[in-house]
Amino acid sequence: MSDQTLLSLNNLTLSYGKNTVVDRLNLEIEKGELIALLGPSGCGKTTTMRAIAGLMTPSGGEIVLDGRDVTRVPPNKREVGLMFQSYALFPHLSVFENVAFGLKLKGMRGSDLSARVGEGLSAVGLGDYADRRPADLSGGQQQRVALARSLVMDPKVLLLDEPLSNLDARLRLEMRTELQRVQKANDLTMVFVTHDQSEALSLADRIVVMKDGAIEQLGTPEDIYNRPESAFVADFVGFENIFTVETGKLKGKGEAFTLPEALPAGAKGLAWRPRFVRLGEGAFSGTVIGAAFVGQMREYVLETPLGQIKVDVDASAPAHSLGQQLAFDLRVEDAVILKR
Template sequence: MMHQTILSGTPTALTSRDAHLRLDGLTKRYGDTEAVAALNLDVPKGELVALLGPSGCGKTTTLRMIAGLITPSGGRIVVGRSDITQMPVYRRDMGLVFQSYALFPHMTVARNVAFGLEMRGVSKPEIEQRVREALAMVRLEPLAERRPRELSGGQQQRVALARALVIRPSILLLDEPLSNLDAKLRDEMRNEIRDIQQNLGITAVFVTHDQVEALSMCDKVVVMKGGKLEQVGTPVDVYEHPATPFVASFVGRTNRLEAMGKGDGTAIAGGAVLRIPSRAQGPVEIMMRPHRVRLTDSDGASASGGEGTNRLDGRLSRVTFVGDLLQYHVDVSGTELVVEAASDHGRVFRAVGAPVSLMWRVEDTMVFGRTA
């Protein structure tokens, strides 16, 4: 069954009747600055939701209000049918994984994992059993007697995850837990966290500024900007149907082109008439993903497209090799557009300075209004 997440007051709002975690007008002010502005969000039970956005957008503040580490200036936090807005941290039944891991350096791995159970007065035999289960879950049983300094970054992150899960929380909160890991470890831990979350069926909120983490791990993505929610939806929804130019440019790479909509499904941009999936009239901003654009020779025969294809002519200004991709930078009437193509042993399509054409499908064209 596909769960849904609701965001009130946006054109992309979804409906949910089984929210396990509900944020109702959640607000945090610091003097005259509104770090989080009347945030409304429902998270169904068993769903992993990402709070995604740039630094300062309010995502970590939101997570810390949910955890009870920051007191809201307004609004409510509801879990199930209980309002926990004023409830102290230790009573919230939540597991929190910090960016810095926050392990006790003088304790063994097993003692670090057991700490939360000891504070809750769980019996020693049960603690030992649950610690063994938690360490098995994150594949760290053989390292139970090591100290944090004897572990790699990925192993320390697994300890932090086991410590959060051993208390069997109702909700798991993760605050950019992968940001200190190298690229390969991040890939591994993304898969591990997702697998564990799905196997346990636990509700989880994941804070990140990394769009790859949000798109690859989560059931829903909540994009934030300036303390407000810009859009919420499945990873595919947010990537393929961004609600705003900010979402389009933050979630994935985009080309931006100023245009003038004619009100008949076309727009003028880059010295050409383009077909657009909109009858917008007046100033618009056209966007398209670099990997959805094709680079061709500029002669009419090889650059001709069908009725559902747009074309712009330009001049190749730069080629960047990025391993599995080649990025072609093309100057179109003073605007630089980028085409991404699979790298073929570093061989480039054309030399810098050559005339080329850009082609893409009308259905891959995103259109947003703009102020003239």
């Protein structure tokens, strides 16, 4: 554990009855980091977050927060904030009263309470909304109230469960910016759970990609997006043409084949994003079975002996029609090498 580590999960094991959901997970999070737990439903990300919050007792391992073992410490004694997906605001209380609720439970009153709530609302840009009710606010404003309610409790770690999933596309972009601003301005340590790769890539300092209760890959957004280490991670971040390496050949859902170029030593697979498939040249050919214009790009699906190949080309390129036979190339220099 480094001097900067604020939260450490050591061999954390989480189970529901005899069913192990997270198995001996190890993760260190530094003070001031924004960490995303990313993965499909059932991968263990939400269960891990619940354990950090104290809402689930581990069946093995430990949770250490700021040098203190909190594995079996009650949620209200952990100094951990939790922002729910549903916001969980009290509809009959004003914005001020919602934000003040937890502070009142801790015994804060009077001018101290007013000052702390005011600071929290100002931090999220809602200083003029203290007297409103949740029903009078937009979805984005309600989320800011929920964020302020967590901030005023001065948590050492703030946990967010799918924080942007209830917002439309425009508000989602606004709240990404707001979360980043608040997190950096307050030097907060945040852990958020999401199944949305674009959300994780745009917000996180580091991303933990989870699969079957284990960490599949941990790295910066650039690492995860550009250098996935496994077929699972590659597929999750948009490498739609993924092949395994078997006895020196590439194998997908169709025939195994040999590339003109030598395969890298130790490669377990190769993956190409659709935009890195070279269309109109190369030793391979396929039939267009799908074609779509999507603004700046044209998307094609080719039926080939190798299986289906997805290709993206600039919209300024000549359009191709269904049933057309096209040459294409898969070059090793354009691929990501998969380690597993």
